[in-house]
Amino acid sequence: MEPLISLRGIRREYAAGDQRIAVLKDVDLDIGAGEMLAIVGQSGSGKSTLMNILGFLDRPNAGTYRFSGREIGALAPDDLAELRREHFGFIFQRYQLLGDLDAVGNVEVPAVYKGMARADRRDRARALLTRLGLGERLDHRPGELSGGQQQRVSVARALMNGGEVILADEPTGALDSASGAELMRLLQELHAEGHTIVIVTHDPGIAAMCERVVEMKDGRIISDSRGGVAGVPRTAPQGRRALAPGLDRLREAFVMALKAMAAHRMRSFLTMLGIIIGIASVVSVVALGSGSQQQVLASISNIGSNTIDIRNGSGFGNRDASRVRSLTAEDAAALAVQPYAAGVSPTVSSSATIRYGATEVSASVTGVGEEYFTARAFTTTAGSTFDADAVARHAQEAVIDTDGAESIFDKADPVGQVVMMGRVPVRIVGVVEASGTSFGPRSSLNLFIPYTTAMSRLSGQDYVNSISVRVSDDFEMDTAEALITQLLTTRHGKEDFFLTNTDTIREAITSTTQTLTLLIAGIAVISLFVGGVGVMNIMLVSVTERTKEIGVRIAVGARRADIVTQFLIEAVLVCLLGGILGIALALGLGRVVTLAMPDTSLIYSTTSIVVAVLSSSVIGVTFGFLPARAASRLDPVEALTRE
Numbered sequence: 001m002e003p004l005i006s007l008r009g010i011r012r013e014y015a016a017g018d019q020r021i022a023v024l025k026d027v028d029l030d031i032g033a034g035e036m037l038a039i040v041g042q043s044g045s046g047k048s049t050l051m052n053i054l055g056f057l058d059r060p061n062a063g064t065y066r067f068s069g070r071e072i073g074a075l076a077p078d079d080l081a082e083l084r085r086e087h088f089g090f091i092f093q094r095y096q097l098l099g100d101l102d103a104v105g106n107v108e109v110p111a112v113y114k115g116m117a118r119a120d121r122r123d124r125a126r127a128l129l130t131r132l133g134l135g136e137r138l139d140h141r142p143g144e145l146s147g148g149q150q151q152r153v154s155v156a157r158a159l160m161n162g163g164e165v166i167l168a169d170e171p172t173g174a175l176d177s178a179s180g181a182e183l184m185r186l187l188q189e190l191h192a193e194g195h196t197i198v199i200v201t202h203d204p205g206i207a208a209m210c211e212r213v214v215e216m217k218d219g220r221i222i223s224d225s226r227g228g229v230a231g232v233p234r235t236a237p238q239g240r241r242a243l244a245p246g247l248d249r250l251r252e253a254f255v256m257a258l259k260a261m262a263a264h265r266m267r268s269f270l271t272m273l274g275i276i277i278g279i280a281s282v283v284s285v286v287a288l289g290s291g292s293q294q295q296v297l298a299s300i301s302n303i304g305s306n307t308i309d310i311r312n313g314s315g316f317g318n319r320d321a322s323r324v325r326s327l328t329a330e331d332a333a334a335l336a337v338q339p340y341a342a343g344v345s346p347t348v349s350s351s352a353t354i355r356y357g358a359t360e361v362s363a364s365v366t367g368v369g370e371e372y373f374t375a376r377a378f379t380t381t382a383g384s385t386f387d388a389d390a391v392a393r394h395a396q397e398a399v400i401d402t403d404g405a406e407s408i409f410d411k412a413d414p415v416g417q418v419v420m421m422g423r424v425p426v427r428i429v430g431v432v433e434a435s436g437t438s439f440g441p442r443s444s445l446n447l448f449i450p451y452t453t454a455m456s457r458l459s460g461q462d463y464v465n466s467i468s469v470r471v472s473d474d475f476e477m478d479t480a481e482a483l484i485t486q487l488l489t490t491r492h493g494k495e496d497f498f499l500t501n502t503d504t505i506r507e508a509i510t511s512t513t514q515t516l517t518l519l520i521a522g523i524a525v526i527s528l529f530v531g532g533v534g535v536m537n538i539m540l541v542s543v544t545e546r547t548k549e550i551g552v553r554i555a556v557g558a559r560r561a562d563i564v565t566q567f568l569i570e571a572v573l574v575c576l577l578g579g580i581l582g583i584a585l586a587l588g589l590g591r592v593v594t595l596a597m598p599d600t601s602l603i604y605s606t607t608s609i610v611v612a613v614l615s616s617s618v619i620g621v622t623f624g625f626l627p628a629r630a631a632s633r634l635d636p637v638e639a640l641t642r643e
C-alpha cells in the first residue's frame with residue numbers, strides 16, 4: 001500500500017547574497033498513515049523547513065511530494081489550503097493562537113473555513129476543549145491562559161477538522177517539563193486513536209516516546225529508526241455543513257473585523273477622520289447649495305411669471321450688449337398694440353444725485369412706463385404710481401422705493417415733496433416696495449420716473465435698455481415669445497435682442513448654483529480621496545501588524561478569498577462608520593449654523609446622504625483592496641515566523 005506521505009528528492013534552497021544555500025538536500029521520506037514519528041537533529045539542520053514542506057506551507061525547489069497518492073507540486077494555493085484544512089492539524093512552539101478570540105473561537109477557526117454549521121462547530125470545539133481538560137476555560141482568551149493551557153487549545157484546534165495528520169514543531173519547546181509531559185501523553189493518546197503524528201524536537205526524551213525517529217543533519221536524513229507498530233488509520237469526523245458556508249464565513253469575517261476595530265479604537269477613529277471630514281463637507285456643501293438655490297428661486301417666484309423682458313444684445317454676459325442700442329420707445333409702442341401684450345413698459349437705466357434740503361444721495365434712476373409696476377409686482381405703500389398721461393407728457397414725477405424714502409425723508413411723508421434729480425426737479429408721487437429680490441443693481445435708493453422724462457431730461461439717450469411685456473392670459477408664453485421675436489426681427493432687420501422670462505432666469509440661477517455646488521463638492525471629493533488613501537495606509541500597517549494572525553489562518557486552511565474578505569470588510573466598516581459619523585457631523589453643523597444664522601437655509605437631500613454612504617463603502621473597497629490582497633498573498637512560513 002502506498003504510504004500516506006511520500007517525499008522523493010526534496011530540495012529546498014534559500015538565496016544568501018548572490019549564492020544559494022541548500023537547506024534540504026535530496027530528502028526521501030515515507031510516512032505511513034497512523035505512524036508517530038519524531039524528527040530530531042541540531043538546530044539549523046532543516047527540521048522546520050521539512051515540516052513546513054510536509055504541511056504544504058512551503059514548496060520545495062526540487063523533488064516530488066505525493067500525499068495519499070496525489071501529486072502536490074502542481075496544486076494551486078487554494079487547493080493546498082483545502083488539503084491542509086481537511087487533513088492537517090498544526091501545533092506550533094509558540095501556540096499561535098489569535099489573541100482577540102476566546103478558546104472556543106480559536107478552536108473553531110479551521111471549521112469556519114471548512115464550512116461546518118455554526119452550532120455543530122461550537123459544540124465540537126467545546127467537546128474537544130473539555131476533553132483536553134479546559135472545560136472551565138472555554139471563554140478565556142489566550143492572554144488569560146497558561147502556556148500549557150494555550151498549547152492544549154492549539155491541540156484542540158488541530159483536531160477540529162479531524163487532524164488526520166498532526167504536525168508539531170517543537171510543541172514542548174516553550175512549556176515547563178510537567179506541561180510538556182502532559183502534552184506528549186495527549187499526543188500518544190491521539191496516536192493510539194489513529195492520528196498520524198509528526199513531531200519536530202531536539203529533546204531525546206520526547207523522541208524516545210515516538211515509535212520512529214528520523215535524524216537530520218545539514219539538510220539530510222542521516223538515520224531512520226523504526227520501532228513499534230503503526231497505529232490504525234482514522235477517518236475525519238463529519239459535522240453538518242453550514243447551509244450557506246460562504247455566508248457563514250462572511251459573518252465570521254465581519255465579527256473578526258469588529259473585534260479588530262474594537263481592539264484599536266483610537267486608531268480606527270483617526271483612520272476614519274479623513275472620511276468623516278470628507279463626507280461631512282460633501283453633505284453640507286450640497287445642502288447649503290440647494291438651500292440657497294431654493295431661497296433665490298422662491299424670491300423669483302414672487303415676480304409675475306407672465307412677464308417677458310426684451311434686452312439689447314444676444315444674452316446675459318454678452319460683452320457687446322452695452323454697445324447694442326437697438327431697442328427703442330417705438331418698439332415698445334409697436335409691441336403695446338399687439339393682441340398678446342396686456343401691458344408694455346420700456347426701461348431706461350440711469351443714475352443721478354438726488355438732493356433734498358441738505359441731504360445728497362446717489363440713486364439709481366429707472367425710466368419706466370406706467371405698466372412697469374404691475375408687471376414687476378410692486379406694491380404701492382403711499383401715494384400712487386404715475387399714469388400713461390404722465391408718461392406721454394414727460395412729467396417730472398417720480399416714484400421712490402421704501403428704503404430710499406426713508407433715507408431721504410426719514411419719517412416724513414415723501415408724497416408731494418420735490419427733490420432735485422441732478423439739475424431736474426421732480427415731484428414724488430408715490431412710494432413702492434419691491435416684492436422678493438429684484439435683479440440688477442441694488443442700490444440703497446431707487447427712483448422711478450417716466451421713461452420719456454428719463455430719455456429727454458436725464459440721459460438724453462434715444463434707445464431704451466429693455467422692454468417688459470406682460471403677456472395677456474389668453475396667450476401661451478411660447479407663442480408670445482415667438483411673435484415678439486418675429487415682430488422685432490422684422491423691425492430691426494436682425495435679431496439683436498434677447499428675451500428672458502422668469503423661467504429663463506430660474507434656469508440660469510439653477511445652473512449657476514449647480515456649477516458652484518459641483519465645484520465645491522469636487523473639492524470635497526478630493527478630500528474624500530485623501531481620506532481613502534489614509535485608510536489604505538492604516539490597513540497596510542494593520543496587515544503588517546497582524547502578519548502572524550494571517551499566517552495562522554492560512555495554516556489552518558483559509559483560502560486567499562477568506563483573507564481578502566476579512567480585510568476588505570474591515571476597510572469597508574471603517575469607511576462606512578466614518579461616513580455615518582460624517583453625515584451626523586454635517587447634520588449637527590447644520591443645526592448650529594441655522595441657530596447662529598437663521599437666514600441660511602440648508603436642504604439635506606436623501607440622495608446626497610445615500611450617495612455619501614455608498615461612496616464611503618466604495619472608498620473602503622477601493623482603498624482596502626490593495627492591503628487585503630497583500631495580506632492574502634503573504635507567504636505562510638514567513639508570516640508565521642515573523643516576530
Ligand code: ADP
Pocket residue numbers: 014015023041042043044045046047048049050
Ligand atoms: P531547524 O528547524 O532544524 O532548526 P530550519 O529548518 O529552521 O532548522 O532552518 C534550516 C536552515 O535554513 C538554517 O540554517 C536557517 O538559517 C535556514 N533558513 C530557514 N529559513 C530561511 C529563510 N527564510 N531564508 C534563509 N535561510 C533560511
Ligand code: MG
Pocket residue numbers: 047048049
Ligand atoms: Mg526549527
